[in-house]
Amino acid sequence: SQQGEEDPQALSIQEGENATMNCSYKTSINNLQWYRQNSGRGLVHLILIRSNEREKHSGRLRVTLDTSKKSSSLLITASRAADTASYFCATDASVSPQKLVFGQGTRLTINP
Amino acid sequence: DAGITQSPRHKVTETGTPVTLRCHQTENHRYMYWYRQDPGHGLRLIHYSYGVKDTDKGEVSDGYSVSRSKTEDFLLTLESATSSQTSVYFCAISELGPNTEAFFGQGTRLTVV
Numbered sequence: 001s002q003q004g005e006e007d008p009q010a011l012s013i014q015e016g017e018n019a020t021m022n023c024s025y026k027t028s029i030n031n032l033q034w035y036r037q038n039s040g041r042g043l044v045h046l047i048l049i050r051s052n053e054r055e056k057h058s059g060r061l062r063v064t065l066d067t068s069k070k071s072s073s074l075l076i077t078a079s080r081a082a083d084t085a086s087y088f089c090a091t092d093a094s095v096s097p098q099k100l101v102f103g104q105g106t107r108l109t110i111n112p
Numbered sequence: 113d114a115g116i117t118q119s120p121r122h123k124v125t126e127t128g129t130p131v132t133l134r135c136h137q138t139e140n141h142r143y144m145y146w147y148r149q150d151p152g153h154g155l156r157l158i159h160y161s162y163g164v165k166d167t168d169k170g171e172v173s174d175g176y177s178v179s180r181s182k183t184e185d186f187l188l189t190l191e192s193a194t195s196s197q198t199s200v201y202f203c204a205i206s207e208l209g210p211n212t213e214a215f216f217g218q219g220t221r222l223t224v225v
Binding site: 006030031033035040041042043044045048088090091092097098099100101102103104105 | 143145147152153154155156157160162168170171202204206209210211212213214215216217218219
């Protein structure tokens with residue numbers, strides 16, 4: 001079974017609004033990453049947060065990590081049409097630290 | 113863009129035939145991964161490699177084998193293709209494994225008829 005589970009599976013918002021996506025995972029981790037995938041393309045790395053970090057920012061992206069709840073969230077502020085994509089979280093697992101395992105993703109649609 | 117190339121980009125094959133997909137990198141990264149992507153399942157890890165001749169199974173390894181005889185090449189073989197292996201296959205590379213970002217190839221769309 002997959003380590004990460006994203007929620008919601010699909011999200012549709014208006015341009016300019018903020019978008020929040022959540023990721024829950026099952027086992028202890030060392031790192032958690034977020035990726036974006038535009039339709040028909042490979043995944044692109046957005047941000048990496050380590051298990052000893054609680055929050056990280058990159059431009060309009062804000063990622064939080066709560067290891068006690070085994071969950072992370074990705075916030076995209078002031079969304080743009082170009083943010084329309086699928087977003088995935090990915091984790092290692094402390095029992096298998098060399099694996100990089102992805103969740104099922106959230107499909108984000110930004111409406112103009 | 114990271115130097116990672118998948119070949120072929122598209123392939124149609126018949127049930128029961130062997131198929132080999134190639135992932136080639138020019139970044140000298142230690143880690144290489146093969147994933148499959150299917151609707152409703154996200155990306156699922158098939159096999160991965162953490163060095164030349166060092167490989168291990170992922171979540172959905174049945175029916176697949178891999179080889180890595182050189183740092184730059186990671187081959188995925190479907191020993192006897194089945195219709196359930198129709199999918200989009202992605203290769204990814206990473207310098208130090210899950211501690212660092214992964215770079216993805218553009219994918220191979222495989223159809224087994």
